[in-house]
Structure formats: C-alpha cells, structure tokens
Amino acid sequence: MPKVSLIIPLYNASRHLKLCLDSVVSQTFKDFEVLLINDGSTDNTSQIVEKYIQKDTRFRLINQINSGVSAARNRGIKEAKADFIAFLDQDDMFHPQALEMLYQMINHYQTDVAAFQICFVADNFSKDTKQIDYNVDQEVKKAVFYSTPTKYFFRNYRGEPVYIWNRMYRKEALKKIEFPLTVQPAEDTVFTIKVMLTVKNIVITDIPLLYYRQNDDSVSKQGITEKYIRSHALAAEEMAHFLSSLSDLDETLQKQLASYLSRFIFKSLVSQPLRRIKGKNRINQLEKARALAVDFYKRGIFDAKLQGVRKFWACRLFFAHYDRLAKLFV
Secondary structure, three states: OOOEEEEEEEOOOOOOHHHHHHHHHOOOOOOEEEEEEEEOOOOOHHHHHHHHHHHOOOEEEEEEOOOOHHHHHHHHHHHOOOOEEEEOOOOOEEOOOHHHHHHHHHHHOOOOEEEEEEEEEOOOOOOOOOOOOOOHHHHHHHOEEEOOHHHHHOOOOOOOOOOOOOEEEEHHHHOOOOOOOOOOOOHHHHHHHHHHOOOOOEEEEEEEEEEEEOOOOOHHHOOOOHHHHHHHHHHHHHHHHHHHOOOOOOHHHHHHHHHHHHHHHHHHHHHHHHHHOOOOOHHHHHHHHHHHHHHHHHOOOOOHHHHOHHHHHHHHHHHOOOHHHHHHHO
16 A cells, blocks of 8 residues: 555647656655556647556556546545645646655644645746755654644635645545536636635645746746636636535634635636727627626625725726726736
8 A cells, every 4th residue: 555646637748748757756765656647638648658557566547538627636635535635737746755745744743734845937847956965854843833823724815825736635534525516727726715615734845846847838937818717717616615504703703704705706706807908809708707797795695895996986886887997006
C-alpha cells in the first residue's frame, strides 16, 4: 500500500508532460503511486504515459471520456489507495523534495492538510539552475501549525490563494468533499473553501516547492468569456449553498465568508466583465454577467456594501446600465 496517492489530470498534455512526470520520478520521497487520469486526450498523451508505466510500476493510467478536470480529479480521489492525497497539474513541476516535505509535515503535526508555497515560472521553463536542497527536518520544525484552518485562510483579509496542488490532504478528511462537475474555471475556489471549513487543522511552510508554469493556453489566461461568467456564477452558487448548510460559524467568520463571497462575485461578474470583455459579443456577455450579479444581489448572497463605497457605486451604476461610469469605479 503506497503512503501517498498523487493525482494528475491529463488533457492533451504532450507539450509539458515529460517535464512534469520527470519531476515526479525525481522525488526524494519514494513511497507513492501516480494516478494519471487521461480525460479524453486526442494527442499522444497516453503514449507518453505508457513509457513511464513500463519503467515505473508506481504509475497508473486511467482513461475516461472527456468529462472535465473536476471529474478527473474526483476519479483520482476515488481510485487512490493511499491515506494521503496530493495533486499536480500536467504543465507544472515539483521540486524534488516536495512530497517529502508535505509527508513529513502532515505526519509530524498530525494534520489534515499540509502546504507549501509556489514559484511562478515562464512557459518555457525546464530546470531550476538555482535549486536549493533543504534540510527537511529543520524546515518541518519551522512550519506553522493552525488548529483552525480558517484562521490561516483569512490571515490575509482577502483570503489566501486557492491553489490545490501545493498541498497534501488526509484522504479521510476529504470523504465528503468533491470538485464541482459543472464548474471550470473556479473549481479550485469551491474545493478550497469547502476544505478550509471542513478539515480540523493545517500546517504551512513558506518554502516554494512547486514550479507553476504561466501558460498562455491555460483556462485562467483565456479571458472573460461566456464560459467564464457562467462557471464563476455556478461557483458562487455552490459556495453559497455550502455556507448556508453550516450552522456553527461564529460571527467573525460569518462576516469574513460573506465578504469573501461578495468579493468573488464582484470580481467575476462586475469588475472583470467591465474591464476585460471585448469584441462583438461584449454587450451580450455584459448583460449575462449583469443579470447574474443582480440575481445574487436580490437574494442577499452578494452584498455590494461589503466592498467599500467605491465598489458599491460601481455596482449601482452597473446594475443601472451605466457601464462607462461604472468602469471608472471598479
């Protein structure tokens, strides 16, 4: 039985996949399985994976019809044999000590989640020439333990980043949490909020142990499209429904979550559509974003006042169709 299950969803991954998988093979921690969920790729992704499988029995390829990254990750969680789960994206790379650091932290502190920081790299990144070899035992002792995950998450009043692949999770702690099938992008936001409000504790190190490739082809770089608007609205709906099911939140946390959700809606359905939607479909897309934002506002899910006076007026003007004026306030 492996100690860690590493889940990597794949879709037409051939461009960077070898570098990604080489970074996995190079891990100083060895007791893991790699679940490669091939989500209906039409390129040579599966052929690349097969070469790794022939050399390393820890690698396992699972093929499925194209169902989206959330379905792929959920499949990986269900197939995982280990007590601990980690994620990696097909175009990113681990530092050689990434899994070792996470495994040592989550066991030393007996937490549900362990996390490190990430390093942003260019799309053509292949190797860190200044890579540091860390003393894992010393760094684990310097890590910061949080008995309340939401206190960690809201140490920045805007909320911490919602990355999922810089963390290791105790599988038992995720048994009631899945990635939302209808949401992409923003599925990581929904997952992270649910995790932070479900798990018992978390431990963090400020060491960057993952190389995040700033890829122009990624979903986050595709601009404000109708899919972006619809997906973020579904994410907001999913989070609002989840939060409404929680009955034991203290007043401070309730305010933090209300502000976070309102900030998420303002950014995805007001601010970014006003600033970034362009082209011949701009009017139609703005109208869709406006209708969704107004609906959240009327239902009390989106409180524009929590964003400050300037953004409150941006919303008022946007709702009244004064888009040019509203854009000045976002």
